[in-house]
Amino acid sequence: MNSPREEINSLGEEINSLRDEMNSPREEINSLHEEMNSSREEIDSAREEIDSAREEIDSAREEIDSAREEMEAVRELMAELRREIDALKEEMTSAQEENVEVRCEVARLRQALVEERAARQDAVEDLRREIRLGSAPSGRSQGDGEEELAPLKDDTCDKGDAISDCDVITPSAEEARPAGGSLKTPVPNIYHLDAELLKMVLSKMDCREMFRARRVSRRWRSAVDDIVSDCRRELTDQQTGGGEVPAPATSLELVLKVQDQPGMTELQAPTAETDTDLRLVAATCHALEKANLCGFKLRVSALRRLARANASSLRELTLPAGISDWQLEALLEPLKDLDHLDVSPPVDSSGKWLRLLPKSLTRLDITGSGRTRARLNNKRLSDGLFVGLQLATDPLLDQLRAALATRTVTKLLITRSPSVTPEATTRLLTALPSLQYVSPQGESAFSGTVLAALHGCSELDTVQLIDNRLLTDIPALTESEVAAVSRMAAACRKLKRVDVTSSVGNVQAVLSALRSTDLRRNSAGQSRTIHVWVPRLVYMLLKRPRSDSKITVHAH
Structure with a gap:
């Protein structure tokens, strides 16, 4: 009886031993499963890293291709x-x-x-x-020299x-x-x-x-x-x-031309003389539409006679440098239908002649410092008064501020005027709320006070910010100046074009500021887009000058 039980017990022990031996491979299999899962996770992570690296390589290739194109x-x-x-x-x-x-x-x-x-x-x-x-007299001596x-x-x-x-x-x-x-x-x-x-x-x-x-x-x-x-x-x-x-070369030829052509519409000084007396022709010209008085010797009586004779026909008038205030007043007082005036007043001008500007005037070109320069080549807007200033000074800007405050000035261009201060420019812009086009150049271009004065110009369409100094002389814009450009773009709801001419760093800073500006919507409730024009060479050196829905960059 004891022998079978012992065998059964022995078999039971062998069975338990076999069970223990079977549990050990299972644990090893479970461990292998865990290792396989960990390896799979590592493989998936490596695949993600490889995909990310491939994307970076593709992006780098695109940048290299873009850089090669830019280099070309x-x-x-x-x-x-x-x-x-x-x-x-x-x-x-x-x-x-x-x-x-x-x-x-x-x-x-x-x-x-x-x-x-x-x-x-x-x-x-x-x-x-x-x-x-x-x-x-016959009885008088002829040798004393006092006759x-x-x-x-x-x-x-x-x-x-x-x-x-x-x-x-x-x-x-x-x-x-x-x-x-x-x-x-x-x-x-x-x-x-x-x-x-x-x-x-x-x-x-x-x-x-x-x-x-x-x-x-x-x-x-x-x-x-x-x-x-x-x-x-x-x-x-x-x-x-x-x-x-050909145009008359001498005063005599001019006199004969005026006599033979009583309906002559254009008057210009002889090409071979520089001091022709205006009295020779002032009384015989009655249908002039365009008169260039540079090269004439001017007298008040002749100016007044010429102006009165052509008061209803004269449309364009160009005056020589340094013409005096009283000569200007005598000339402008009878002219009520003048369309274009090109004048260079003296340095010490009082500006009283500005009060006599006719209401019909659509373009006023002024060259300060009593000098003459070539006329500004700029298209005039369809309505309003275009004012172009060269070699301007602070007193001239203050005189214009007082004279043009009641006029509808739609375009203002200030160029080649290094002596003009931002304060004088600000005073003038504040008095001209109807501006649609403005170009403050030089030191005043990026001034915070000048740009703040444009906030009141509700019809402003185009702004030219041109610093025409040498690139080596242009300082970097401060944060306040860049912020002033951004605030001006946000405040002027009708602004569509901004011309920026400065160093590459300054242009890049302005573009970055405009991209981060909330332009809001225009008066019609539409999304706004501002076209920024920069010099071609600066455009090529900008870092990826991409355009977006708000800012479009162009080269000129």
Whole structure:
């Protein structure tokens, strides 16, 4: 009986031992499962890292391709700049050679001008001396040099058909006899000249003086009439010969043109003279639409006569540098339909003439400091007054602020004005709330006070922020200046275009600020988009100048 039980117990122990042996592989299998799961997680993580690395590599490849494209564009631009530099060097060399030739020509012309003036002065002195000789009383001495020119009357030498004795005045024997009593041969004078030499002498005189000399005698009148006839014949030949008729080169040609064309619409000084008396033509021009008075000798009486005669027709007027305030007032007072005025007032101008600007004026170009410069090439807006300022000063801006406060000024352009301060610019902008286009350049371009003054311009459409100093002289914008640009863009709801010309760092800072600005919506409830224009070279050097829904970047 004991033997089977022992066997059963032994079998039970073997079974338990086998169970224990079976549990050990299961634990190893479970451990292997855990290791496999951990390996799978590591593999999944590695795959994610590989995918991320692939994306970064693709992004890096795109950046490299973009950088290569930018480098190619920069290389093309540099090559173009090198070609332009070479062309400029060639032009500079040619200009230097031409400059040497021009200087030699100027020296020659100056010498010829000096000689001509001396000859003209001698002829005029001879003329005056002989007029005194002929008009003095017969019993009066002619050698004391104190005689005065007697007034000439029209009937002194014009009566009768034949040339009278006063055409040629010859000193008598008593007048020619010296103090010692010996008789000397009379000295030749202008009255002894033949007709051709007389015409040559008279043609060298000032045009107005030549017409006055015409009253001296019938012989002189005939000589002046011959000069006028010759000039008129030359003008007629030019007109009938075909082609473009050149502008009058002398005062006489201008006088004849005005006489022959009473309906002339454009007046300009002769091309070969710089001091033509306006009185020659002021009384005969009645239909002028455009007048450029640069090169004329201006008198108040002539200005007033010209303005009154063309008050209803004159539309465009250009005045020379340094014209005085009282000349401006005399000229502007009768003009009520003037459209465009280009003026350069004197440095000490009081600005009173600004009150006489006609209400019809649509463009006002002012060059300060009593100097002249080329007219600003800028398109005018469809309505309102365009004001363009060059070489402006703070007093000029203050005078404009007082005069234009009641005007609808839609466009203001201030350029080449390094002496203008931001404070004066701010005062002017505050008085012009109807501006649609404004361009404060130089030091005032990024001034916080200047940009804050634009908040009141509800119709503002375009702003030009141009710092035209050398790139090496342009300082970095401060945080307050960049923030001022951002606030201006948010406050002016109709703003569509901003031109930024500055260093690369400053342009990048402005773009970053505009992108982070809440532009809100315009008055029509639509989303706003601002187009930012930067110089082409700056555009190429910007870091990824992408455009988005709010800011679009362009190169010009």
